[in-house]
Amino acid sequence: MGYFFDAARAMAMSLKSAFRKPTTIEYPFEKRDQGPRARLTFALVHDEHEEEACVGCLMCQKICPSQVITVVPGKKRPSEATGKKRGFADDFVLDMNACIYCELCVQVCPTDAIVMTQEHMRPGFAREDLVLTMDKLYANEQEKELSWGRASILLAMQDPKRGTDQERAVTKKKSAAKAATKPKPEPKAEVKADEPKADTGPTEDAS
Amino acid sequence: MSASSAARPSSAAPASAARLGVDPHRDLSDYDPEADLMVLNMGPQHPSTHGVFRLKLHLDGETIVRAVPYVGYLHRGVEKLLEELTFVQATPIVDKNDYVSPMTNEQAINMAFEALLGIEVPRRARYMRTLFAEMQRIASHLLWLSTFGIDMGGALGGGTTLFMHCFREREWILDLFELVTGARFHYNTHTIGGNRHDIPAGWAKQVHTTLDLIASRIDEYLELSTTNSIFVARTRGVGILPKELALELGITGPILRASGVDHDLRRDAPFHAYDEIEVKVQTEPDGDCLSRALVRVREMKESIRLSKLLVDGIPEGPICGARPIKNPTQFKAKEGQAYVALETPRGELGTYVIGGGKNKAASPYRLKIRPPSLHALSALPYLLPGHSISDTVVILGSLDPIMGEADR
Amino acid sequence: MIPPIVLHGLIYGGVAAIALLTLTAWGIWFERKFAGRMQSRLGPTMVGWAGLLQPLADVLKLLQKEDLVPAQADRTLYLLSPPLTVFFTLATVAVIPFGVDVAVANLPIGVPWILAFSGLMVFPVWTAGWASANKYALLGAMRAVAQGISYEIPMLLTALVPVIFAGSMNVNEIVRWQAEHHWIALWPPGPGLFAFVIFFLSCLAEANRIPFDIPEAESELVAGVTTEYSGMRFGLFYLAEYLHTLVASAVASALFFGGWNGIFGLPDGIHWMLAKTLTLFFLITWIRWSLLRFRADQLMRICWTYLVPASLALVMISALWVHYAPQLGPMWGG
Numbered sequence: 001m002g003y004f005f006d007a008a009r010a011m012a013m014s015l016k017s018a019f020r021k022p023t024t025i026e027y028p029f030e031k032r033d034q035g036p037r038a039r040l041t042f043a044l045v046h047d048e049h050e051e052e053a054c055v056g057c058l059m060c061q062k063i064c065p066s067q068v069i070t071v072v073p074g075k076k077r078p079s080e081a082t083g084k085k086r087g088f089a090d091d092f093v094l095d096m097n098a099c100i101y102c103e104l105c106v107q108v109c110p111t112d113a114i115v116m117t118q119e120h121m122r123p124g125f126a127r128e129d130l131v132l133t134m135d136k137l138y139a140n141e142q143e144k145e146l147s148w149g150r151a152s153i154l155l156a157m158q159d160p161k162r163g164t165d166q167e168r169a170v171t172k173k174k175s176a177a178k179a180a181t182k183p184k185p186e187p188k189a190e191v192k193a194d195e196p197k198a199d200t201g202p203t204e205d206a207s
Numbered sequence: 208m209s210a211s212s213a214a215r216p217s218s219a220a221p222a223s224a225a226r227l228g229v230d231p232h233r234d235l236s237d238y239d240p241e242a243d244l245m246v247l248n249m250g251p252q253h254p255s256t257h258g259v260f261r262l263k264l265h266l267d268g269e270t271i272v273r274a275v276p277y278v279g280y281l282h283r284g285v286e287k288l289l290e291e292l293t294f295v296q297a298t299p300i301v302d303k304n305d306y307v308s309p310m311t312n313e314q315a316i317n318m319a320f321e322a323l324l325g326i327e328v329p330r331r332a333r334y335m336r337t338l339f340a341e342m343q344r345i346a347s348h349l350l351w352l353s354t355f356g357i358d359m360g361g362a363l364g365g366g367t368t369l370f371m372h373c374f375r376e377r378e379w380i381l382d383l384f385e386l387v388t389g390a391r392f393h394y395n396t397h398t399i400g401g402n403r404h405d406i407p408a409g410w411a412k413q414v415h416t417t418l419d420l421i422a423s424r425i426d427e428y429l430e431l432s433t434t435n436s437i438f439v440a441r442t443r444g445v446g447i448l449p450k451e452l453a454l455e456l457g458i459t460g461p462i463l464r465a466s467g468v469d470h471d472l473r474r475d476a477p478f479h480a481y482d483e484i485e486v487k488v489q490t491e492p493d494g495d496c497l498s499r500a501l502v503r504v505r506e507m508k509e510s511i512r513l514s515k516l517l518v519d520g521i522p523e524g525p526i527c528g529a530r531p532i533k534n535p536t537q538f539k540a541k542e543g544q545a546y547v548a549l550e551t552p553r554g555e556l557g558t559y560v561i562g563g564g565k566n567k568a569a570s571p572y573r574l575k576i577r578p579p580s581l582h583a584l585s586a587l588p589y590l591l592p593g594h595s596i597s598d599t600v601v602i603l604g605s606l607d608p609i610m611g612e613a614d615r
Numbered sequence: 616m617i618p619p620i621v622l623h624g625l626i627y628g629g630v631a632a633i634a635l636l637t638l639t640a641w642g643i644w645f646e647r648k649f650a651g652r653m654q655s656r657l658g659p660t661m662v663g664w665a666g667l668l669q670p671l672a673d674v675l676k677l678l679q680k681e682d683l684v685p686a687q688a689d690r691t692l693y694l695l696s697p698p699l700t701v702f703f704t705l706a707t708v709a710v711i712p713f714g715v716d717v718a719v720a721n722l723p724i725g726v727p728w729i730l731a732f733s734g735l736m737v738f739p740v741w742t743a744g745w746a747s748a749n750k751y752a753l754l755g756a757m758r759a760v761a762q763g764i765s766y767e768i769p770m771l772l773t774a775l776v777p778v779i780f781a782g783s784m785n786v787n788e789i790v791r792w793q794a795e796h797h798w799i800a801l802w803p804p805g806p807g808l809f810a811f812v813i814f815f816l817s818c819l820a821e822a823n824r825i826p827f828d829i830p831e832a833e834s835e836l837v838a839g840v841t842t843e844y845s846g847m848r849f850g851l852f853y854l855a856e857y858l859h860t861l862v863a864s865a866v867a868s869a870l871f872f873g874g875w876n877g878i879f880g881l882p883d884g885i886h887w888m889l890a891k892t893l894t895l896f897f898l899i900t901w902i903r904w905s906l907l908r909f910r911a912d913q914l915m916r917i918c919w920t921y922l923v924p925a926s927l928a929l930v931m932i933s934a935l936w937v938h939y940a941p942q943l944g945p946m947w948g949g
Contacts, residue, residue: 158525366908371654597829
């Protein structure tokens with residue numbers, strides 16, 4: 001008899017959840033907000049002088065645990081904007097076939113040149129489609145929304161001598177540097193409207 | 208029977224296994240000649256072996272007379288790989304070991320490196336690590352409950368309902384992790400000396416909302432599981448693991464606590480910030496599948512309580528006690544060794560590392576990971592004989608093995 | 616020249632079979648949708664409006680798939696088993712009265728006919744498991760036979776209760792008797808309802824539905840007897856399972872809930888039968904997606920220690936009732 005009673009309770013529970021709003025997100029038609037820190041694919045960015053920020057220093061190639069980055073550093077030449085001599089990368093290939101999305105290349109970049117994006121890369125039909133060439137990486141800068149993570153932001157955040165970090169979804173390098181030098185802000189109690197809201201789940205229904 | 212298995216010494220079994228009346232190396236050549244024994248290879252491709260795990264079952268009808276587990280199908284040579292990579296590159300790799308609880312994996316390897324390199328972790332980072340570990344425990348136990356439901360209710364039935372609900376809750380916790388680290392699963396958020404990502408503004412409030420909701424939902428899902436008499440009928444008295452055998456096999460975590468041993472590293476050998484908060488260790492005396500389920504469910508509730516305490520109590524300060532990662536060889540270890548063990552959702556995860564000295568200063572000379580799942584699986588030959596195939600999946604599920612961790 | 620009785624059988628049988636298969640297809644759609652909602656999902660949404668054409672897409676997909684036969688398999692039995700399951704299930708439909716005097720065959724031995732074909736279901740399942748040359752399939756078939764034969768007994772005994780009350784083995788006559796007197800599940804207060812509950816549980820077991828789905832038990836036996844089947848042959852097993860569920864619902868509503876008989880004096884007809892059948896189908900679906908499954912030995916214990924004695928007692932009680940209190944009508948008259 002206990003079986004009947006417990007079966008009834010279990011059935012009541014499952015019926016109750018049948019009347020809740022489904023949590024499914026129909027992916028190609030609607031997209032989930034993954035928050036500003038999402039690490040989904042890569043982009044190479046230009047600096048404030050509209051020049052390629054990558055100086056071809058090979059730091060990302062060296063740190064990559066799965067060794068998917070290949071950089072061909074070019075000769076140093078004077079920058080067109082500032083006239084100073086600086087390095088350039090002749091080629092930059094990131095093979096997404098084996099990338100583990102660890103964000104270490106972003107963290108070690110001395111010029112904030114490589115960043116991750118908040119949008120997924122498009123799936124491809126061949127392995128070659130997953131290899132991000134330099135062109136694709138620079139195209140990603142234009143096409144996709146860039147993530148919050150930058151070397152300067154991450155390093156400032158991890159600075160052993162620093163207080164807590166006032167971090168917002170900063171995209172500009174300057175404001176990030178400013179934020180890093182700022183004194184400790186108050187613990188933020190209120191959630192701002194532009195706050196990351198990826199967990200649509202908990203607010204999905206009040207029941 | 209084949210000659211090799213017949214030649215195995217029966218005396219290899221621990222003395223306490225005799226209490227179970229089970230000999231894992233049983234020589235079946237003297238088994239009742241009338242019986243038509245069948246050998247069934249459960250796995251490596253089987254829906255409920257929790258990964259690629261193979262169980263060789265000797266069946267008399269549907270009753271198991273001998274069980275031999277085979278591990279190693281998911282061996283990737285992680286330990287050797289970590290010896291080739293440098294200290295700073297190790298974290299994203301060990302994420303893939305226990306893929307249900309990556310946070311604790313990262314913590315384990317980084318704690319070992321910190322002990323080897325002599326680096327202090329700031330208080331804020333220790334609190335954050337504790338919080339992440341507790342939240343990961345909730346997520347991991349939710350995944351266990353869901354797959355346990357699948358084991359008992361099938362992929363086309365009430366088990367899936369439990370599965371989907373628990374997964375939804377787990378997703379909410381992963382969402383919270385995503386807001387901090389940017390990744391849902393393989394976070395790479397810990398680094399040598401602390402954490403890489405600070406928690407964003409307003410995150411604590413979201414943690415509270417989510418955890419409140421999960422706490423209110425858990426009791427609901429228990430109607431389908433531990434408080435349901437069908438569940439109880441399937442698990443009570445099934446796969447009893449006596450205390451002595453559990454200790455002899457080196458089993459840790461919820462499985463050991465369900466066998467009546469009050470042992471939890473969070474309380475007994477505090478790491479992170481566990482010395483500053485009080486952990487109520489959950490135990491059950493019986494050691495059967497129901498006990499293991501109850502212990503995990505109660506741990507889940509306890510973790511919710513702890514997480515809410517921790518998220519409010521995170522102190523201000525830096526989150527990293529060492530120079531942030533800037534190049535692969537920045538940490539150089541002297542000759543020496545370190546062993547660090549911490550309590551993951553599955554038990555005691557130990558990491559033993561030897562520093563290389565001059566020639567190999569930037570990477571571990573030797574690294575050994577002691578996974579709790581492997582030890583839990585070693586109990587299977589003792590637990591399974593005498594039970595039926597239906598019980599096999601229940602017992603296996605109650606051990607909560609993660610093959611990525613067991614095989615490394 | 617085809618004799619009229621054969622023509623009648625062919626036409627009615629064809630119509631009934633097609634109607635039932637269609638109903639089954641959308642039964643599957645309903646189950647998927649309902650299960651999805653229970654699990655915080657959406658269920659099928661893409662094929663047709665709200666995924667209504669999903670069953671069609673499934674069938675097309677299954678038809679395209681390769682029809683694999685294992686090298687070790689007993690070819691004839693292996694290929695023959697899936698169509699046989701569907702055939703035996705469809706055969707039971709013959710005597711079910713869907714509307715007032717609407718049945719393929721108005722057989723005087725309707726109830727034994729249903730039970731006989733339901734019992735025959737064990738054979739194709741067993742041959743499928745045996746012929747697959749697969750250990751999981753064999754174990755599944757073993758379980759299926761044990762379960763099928765065991766639950767046959769309470770099912771048979773409880774089906775006797777309406778027979779005793781109505782004094783006829785003709786299903787149509789039983790429904791007619793219920794329309795004239797009262798539904799058997801409602802009066803007399805004890806035996807009818809309990810007989811229905813036991814009959815319903817046995818039907819769940821016969822149709823391999825959770826919590827009695829141990830022959831399939833995909834977490835233990837991969838897919839039970841259907842492990843080696845692929846493509847449309849697997850689809851036929853699947854179809855037979857749903858068809859069996861639907862037919863069991865129809866039989867239960869005919870035997871215990873007055874079939875086509877309307878309530879509150881509303882006109883009788885096929886719509887009532889349909890409504891009652893679908894309600895029971897919904898109940899089965901609901902149970903399926905809410906409960907975990909039993910273990911094989913627990914299942915046997917439930918059957919032999921509870922259901923068989925209980926159904927025997929019910930048969931005795933109903934016989935005594937009919938003998939000693941035939942005039943005792945329900946309190947609402949009738």
